[in-house]
Amino acid sequence: MWQLYQFPLCPFSRKVRLLLGEKGVGYELVRESPWARRDEFIDMNPAGQVPVMTDQTRNLLLIDSMAICEYFEETIDKSAMISGSAAYRAEIRRQVAWFDAQFFADVTAPLLHERMEKRLVTRVAPDSKVLREAMRAAVRHLDYTDYLLDHNNWMAGSTMTLADLAAAAHISVVDYLGGIDWKNHEQTARWYRGLKSRPSFRPLLSERMDGIQPTSHYDDVDF
Template identity: 45%
Template sequence: MRQLYHFWLSPFSRKVRLVLAEKKLDFELTAEPVWERRDDFLLLNPAGEVPVLREEDGTVLCDSSVICEYLDEVYEDEPKLFGSDPKERAEIRRLVAWFDGKFNREVTDHLLGEKLLKRFFSTGTPDTKVLRAGRTNGAYHMDYIGWLFERRNWLAGDHLTMADLAAAAQVSVIDYMGDINWSKHPRAKDWYMRIKSRPAMRDILADRQASFPPSSHYAELDFE
């Protein structure tokens, strides 16, 4: 069976998990403590980063963008997550780059980095200024999600695409930590409730870490 090396709160690992689930592809999860820099894992990915996907034929794929495009090309059954024409693909890729890059850099890195990763890497205590910046930036991004969803059926157009999965991967991490005030972002909440109810989200909503529990509403489909 294919194997996904992941970290449970890595948005990029979550993005690949969502693609695999939407494609209905069986896989096993292997939690990878990247901070240990295991030799066996470095042989799979010299960058020492998750996610890494090992296919059933032994093919090893690294980097979430590479993995997701590979899966969409090789497993062509619906849904086609990167669209069917050049204009649609351009908009999907623009939004994927937004969430993988801008959202992750301005929001997730600040909040996850300060709240959790500093603990794992033993690099100090959370910086309240960085946390405040992450939450402020997050509000702007949630407004943008709401703006997109007001004008489209899904974030990139009429149907679910990779843009929605990339966004859901980031948002689910922030929501796990309880850093979204949903009452201020009703349209973004409508979008998230919609994607949260998809079967592909079930395993992600079941994620738990005893030493770092989720927000009280994390797994609820109807939430405040």
């Protein structure tokens, strides 16, 4: 049985969980708070980051969210999420990197820092200037996803791919933390409603981060 080390608001773990859900791979959640830098966890992953997956019966250890996604894409045929021509696969991977690097740096990371880490770890008040800037960046990013979805039903083209799962993972974390203004982003909102209603998404929507309540519309699939 796979074990997945994560915490509920980790966007990289969410991307992996959505992929596992779509592929029908069973796993057990292990709660890990990377900021605690637990010795046994650092021994397992020197980078100190989640997600990490282990299967002790088969002596397997998977580290890094993209390496994990590629592993399951290679080993489980069901619901291919990096498929199509080599050029299409390159575009899928470009978009995943875009959400995991650019969207994360501009939006997800500052939101997590201000509204989660400061509350749970350092216990200082959030910086409203940083929050405003991150929320302005979220608007720019949703303008871009609107543009991507203008001509296609899914982020990278005509099929649901890992790019959609990566985008939804980040957007869901930011939405939980109240960082998304859905006004004027109808294409992205429609796409997100479709993803939220998928069985793979349900476990994420019902989970809560200790001491941090989501926005009221967070788990409403019709919002």
